[in-house]
Amino acid sequence: MSKEKIPYKIYLEESEMPSAWYNLRADMKNKPAPLLDPKTLKPMTAEALSGVFCDELIAQELDENRAYFEIPEEIRSFYKMYRPSPLVRAYCLEEKLGTPAKIYYKFEGNNTSGSHKLNSAIAQAYYAKKQGLKGVTTETGAGQWGTALSMACSYFGLDCKVYMVKCSYEQKPFRREVMKVYGASVTPSPSTETEVGRKILAEHPGTTGSLGCAISEAVEKSMTSEGYRYVLGSVLNQVMLHQSVIGLEAKTALDKYGVKPDIIIGCAGGGSNLGGLIAPFMGEKIRGEADYRFIAVEPVSCPSLTRGVYAYDFCDTGKVCPLSKMYTLGCDFIPSSSHSGGLRYHGMNSTLSQLHYDGLMEAVSVKQTDVFEAAEYFARVEGILPAPESSHAIRVAIDEALKCKETGEEKTILFGLTGTGYFDMVAYEKFHNGQMGDYTPTDEELEKYKAKLPKV
Amino acid sequence: MSKEKIPYKIYLEESEMPSAWYNLRADMKNKPAPLLDPKTLKPMTAEALSGVFCDELIAQELDENRAYFEIPEEIRSFYKMYRPSPLVRAYCLEEKLGTPAKIYYKFEGNNTSGSHKLNSAIAQAYYAKKQGLKGVTTETGAGQWGTALSMACSYFGLDCKVYMVKCSYEQKPFRREVMKVYGASVTPSPSTETEVGRKILAEHPGTTGSLGCAISEAVEKSMTSEGYRYVLGSVLNQVMLHQSVIGLEAKTALDKYGVKPDIIIGCAGGGSNLGGLIAPFMGEKIRGEADYRFIAVEPVSCPSLTRGVYAYDFCDTGKVCPLSKMYTLGCDFIPSSSHSGGLRYHGMNSTLSQLHYDGLMEAVSVKQTDVFEAAEYFARVEGILPAPESSHAIRVAIDEALKCKETGEEKTILFGLTGTGYFDMVAYEKFHNGQMGDYTPTDEELEKYKAKLPKV
Numbered sequence: 001m002s003k004e005k006i007p008y009k010i011y012l013e014e015s016e017m018p019s020a021w022y023n024l025r026a027d028m029k030n031k032p033a034p035l036l037d038p039k040t041l042k043p044m045t046a047e048a049l050s051g052v053f054c055d056e057l058i059a060q061e062l063d064e065n066r067a068y069f070e071i072p073e074e075i076r077s078f079y080k081m082y083r084p085s086p087l088v089r090a091y092c093l094e095e096k097l098g099t100p101a102k103i104y105y106k107f108e109g110n111n112t113s114g115s116h117k118l119n120s121a122i123a124q125a126y127y128a129k130k131q132g133l134k135g136v137t138t139e140t141g142a143g144q145w146g147t148a149l150s151m152a153c154s155y156f157g158l159d160c161k162v163y164m165v166k167c168s169y170e171q172k173p174f175r176r177e178v179m180k181v182y183g184a185s186v187t188p189s190p191s192t193e194t195e196v197g198r199k200i201l202a203e204h205p206g207t208t209g210s211l212g213c214a215i216s217e218a219v220e221k222s223m224t225s226e227g228y229r230y231v232l233g234s235v236l237n238q239v240m241l242h243q244s245v246i247g248l249e250a251k252t253a254l255d256k257y258g259v260k261p262d263i264i265i266g267c268a269g270g271g272s273n274l275g276g277l278i279a280p281f282m283g284e285k286i287r288g289e290a291d292y293r294f295i296a297v298e299p300v301s302c303p304s305l306t307r308g309v310y311a312y313d314f315c316d317t318g319k320v321c322p323l324s325k326m327y328t329l330g331c332d333f334i335p336s337s338s339h340s341g342g343l344r345y346h347g348m349n350s351t352l353s354q355l356h357y358d359g360l361m362e363a364v365s366v367k368q369t370d371v372f373e374a375a376e377y378f379a380r381v382e383g384i385l386p387a388p389e390s391s392h393a394i395r396v397a398i399d400e401a402l403k404c405k406e407t408g409e410e411k412t413i414l415f416g417l418t419g420t421g422y423f424d425m426v427a428y429e430k431f432h433n434g435q436m437g438d439y440t441p442t443d444e445e446l447e448k449y450k451a452k453l454p455k456v
Numbered sequence: 457m458s459k460e461k462i463p464y465k466i467y468l469e470e471s472e473m474p475s476a477w478y479n480l481r482a483d484m485k486n487k488p489a490p491l492l493d494p495k496t497l498k499p500m501t502a503e504a505l506s507g508v509f510c511d512e513l514i515a516q517e518l519d520e521n522r523a524y525f526e527i528p529e530e531i532r533s534f535y536k537m538y539r540p541s542p543l544v545r546a547y548c549l550e551e552k553l554g555t556p557a558k559i560y561y562k563f564e565g566n567n568t569s570g571s572h573k574l575n576s577a578i579a580q581a582y583y584a585k586k587q588g589l590k591g592v593t594t595e596t597g598a599g600q601w602g603t604a605l606s607m608a609c610s611y612f613g614l615d616c617k618v619y620m621v622k623c624s625y626e627q628k629p630f631r632r633e634v635m636k637v638y639g640a641s642v643t644p645s646p647s648t649e650t651e652v653g654r655k656i657l658a659e660h661p662g663t664t665g666s667l668g669c670a671i672s673e674a675v676e677k678s679m680t681s682e683g684y685r686y687v688l689g690s691v692l693n694q695v696m697l698h699q700s701v702i703g704l705e706a707k708t709a710l711d712k713y714g715v716k717p718d719i720i721i722g723c724a725g726g727g728s729n730l731g732g733l734i735a736p737f738m739g740e741k742i743r744g745e746a747d748y749r750f751i752a753v754e755p756v757s758c759p760s761l762t763r764g765v766y767a768y769d770f771c772d773t774g775k776v777c778p779l780s781k782m783y784t785l786g787c788d789f790i791p792s793s794s795h796s797g798g799l800r801y802h803g804m805n806s807t808l809s810q811l812h813y814d815g816l817m818e819a820v821s822v823k824q825t826d827v828f829e830a831a832e833y834f835a836r837v838e839g840i841l842p843a844p845e846s847s848h849a850i851r852v853a854i855d856e857a858l859k860c861k862e863t864g865e866e867k868t869i870l871f872g873l874t875g876t877g878y879f880d881m882v883a884y885e886k887f888h889n890g891q892m893g894d895y896t897p898t899d900e901e902l903e904k905y906k907a908k909l910p911k912v
Binding site for chain 2: 007008011082092110114151154155173174181183376379380420425426428429432
């Protein structure tokens with residue numbers, strides 16, 4: 001198709017928006033391994049999970065055969081407030097790079113939470129409300145998930161209790177205030193509100209907290225509070241299911257214009273945005289209907305897919321959650337401080353892990369300074385200031401487009417632009433001032449944590 | 457039309473986007489009074505303005521007869537990156553309020569500058585580039601205009617020199633960093649770079665600056681630097697012309713669905729967003745083709761339309777700019793510190809002033825705490841965290857919708873949601889903590905400044 005016929009931004013009509021989420025596992029020949037109970041090492045049952053998670057979300061988590069889950073009307077109404085998200089043809093970027101490649105990105109940052117997280121937050125809040133719960137608990141690091149959940153809970157009139165890693169609570173007061181606008185209670189973690197929090201504070205007075213600790217507090221709070229359950233913003237297959245709305249919209253938009261991507265790129269932390277973006281395309285690939293290259297991009301500082309092992313491990317640092325078979329660096333691995341908080345996770349969604357293990361999806365890792373270079377370049381030509389996490393995908397999309405420039409190939413590249421960087425200006429400032437470091441863990445370091453993996 | 461037929465968000469096709477800006481003055485029976493040279497008290501000529509402003513912008517500023525100015529192709533391409541902006545049907549707000557009113561808002565915040573300012577910034581940068589200039593200078597208070605101009609200059613490869621009021625420079629480091637991402641140089645004002653800056657620093661050591669001072673520095677810099685001109689983000693009629701893209705898009709979107717608003721509401725600082733939103737509707741009203749109620753909303757702390765006088769006054773506190781006939785509080789009036797930096801202007805666009813004087817547009821003023829109450833309410837039901845400035849319009853839209861609830865009238869309300877509040881969390885925090893004040897100037901205070909108006 002000619003350039004003239006494809007607009008800068010493709011917005012679907014409301015009637016073209018997906019009416020069901022797609023569960024990629026239903027089409028996979030090698031299913032991801034089941035979650036295991038860390039005590040019995042047997043697959044987790046719905047019953048065992050029901051004290052922590054909402055019932056319908058557990059059903060979604062455990063179902064690997066049903067391909068489509070209808071999106072309830074209430075969630076579709078909420079989606080209509082901020083979706084469809086635009087599929088953007090990056091004409092300006094292509095021209096600036098001088099590449100024959102055609103570049104598209106699915107932009108999920110045009111909502112107040114600033115990222116794709118809202119797609120799953122609203123679903124999880126809906127099922128919690130439907131179950132008659134009073135509220136939900138969760139943890140947040142950089143704050144995007146906490147913000148998204150606050151918005152979703154506000155919409156359904158649910159109480160929302162967020163444990164925010166103490167150093168973020170203090171360093172990112174604006175994120176904290178956005179959550180409060182939406183009525184959430186935000187507690188710096190570790191806190192004296194929970195047993196695990198009090199224990200950690202006694203052992204490590206003055207600690208500024210960690211995501212692992214915040215998870216443990218949120219889980220404990222959900223189990224000790226009547227009418228509360230715990231919800232999680234990534235890693236789980238239920239989250240990847242909800243995020244399939246990204247890929248389904250993107251595919252519908254491309255199909256309208258007869259465009260077929262050659263390469264699909266996404267950043268990978270816990271894996272939910274990448275999994276959601278690639279889901280319908282990967283389904284086609286597995287069913288033999290089309291072929292695509294998929295590239296997961298992770299930071300060199302936290303290289304689970306590129307340097308981790310494929311094994312059972314705890315989903316959380318606090319070791320209170322089930323075991324998941326995944327690419328992992330070991331749940332005791334603490335990634336070096338970086339400016340992509342959303343990618344600092346030791347493991348990876350189990351479905352994406354299986355796909356990578358089966359050779360269906362590639363993975364690369366990139367340096368932080370290279371990522372910010374791409375972020376600033378992109379901001380200047382495409383006008384959107386990207387989140388550091390999302391900029392990992394930008395980096396590799398630009399690299400692939402530059403390869404096309406060398407070879408003259410007119411490849412079509414699709415990448416996920418998961419969010420905006422408006423709350424990440426400290427990181428941009430460090431980059432400008434030449435104060436940003438790049439840390440790559442040594443082999444010895446990584447081996448140390450892998451040696452501690454649970455024996456399954 | 458039934459609810460089912462109107463989507464939550466109306467996006468125009470690229471082909472439906474305006475190809476020309478609309479100059480409302482061409483249809484006005486009583487034209488706004490001309491700008492006067494403060495020395496001669498004679499109308500400013502293009503020649504006299506050409507040392508400060510770009511030539512084509514001067515032509516637009518002075519032209520009160522030509523109804524349409526074609527939007528150059530390069531600007532239309534840029535508009536396509538972030539426009540059309542959505543016209544949103546506020547179904548959730550209507551339901552929550554329980555009003556029979558139908559509420560629409562035109563949302564201009566979905567771009568990295570966070571507001572409508574980009575619509576004029578890109579136009580002004582384009583004409584500067586076309587004239588072969590090296591760069592432009594400007595001032596910024598809260599930072600939205602500076603950000604928009606930085607983005608626009610980056611796109612056309614122009615140098616951008618921003619004088620940022622020193623207290624904002626220090627209190628809003630993130631805004632400053634966004635400008636730097638786009639390659640602008642940002643100087644805290646007053647600075648030692650200009651004569652006027654050095655003079656102010658000598659007289660008031662330790663001052664944290666003011667918008668008036670920053671304007672004076674930016675104007676001086678443009679006049680003393682080869683290949684530079686000064687640009688301004690509001691107040692002028694050229695800016696209102698560019699902002700007509702807001703109203704033109706809104707009208708096209710409403711016309712597509714056969715919707716005719718009864719009331720059109722916008723916040724008013726310098727007046728450009730309000731002027732842009734109402735322009736095509738006001739044109740119809742003046743030509744007798746349709747009738748609408750227009751409401752300008754301003755803060756009680758800076759009530760130029762509601763408590764000012766209609767007279768010639770300086771556009772700037774520094775008294776270096778021409779005289780404009782407008783509703784003004786006196787250019788020496790310093791509004792009390794508020795969290796709506798964009799509305800802290802002593803005067804008003806001359807076209808809007810004339811329309812208000814002629815009884816074609818109403819004006820109301822609202823209290824800051826009432827504005828934040830509306831802002832938070834809106835954020836929770838519509839999902840968008842609004843800028844404090846924009847929330848002035850939200851407040852009055854909600855009030856009008858509640859009147860409809862009392863009377864049972866099914867009025868259609870359109871308001872302008874000019875931007876997002878992501879960089880205004882300090883203000884939201886103060887509101888939550890009950891630390892936000894409301895200041896209404898006394899009559900005595902206002903009289904003091906009016907008495908100092910220039911004698912014309």
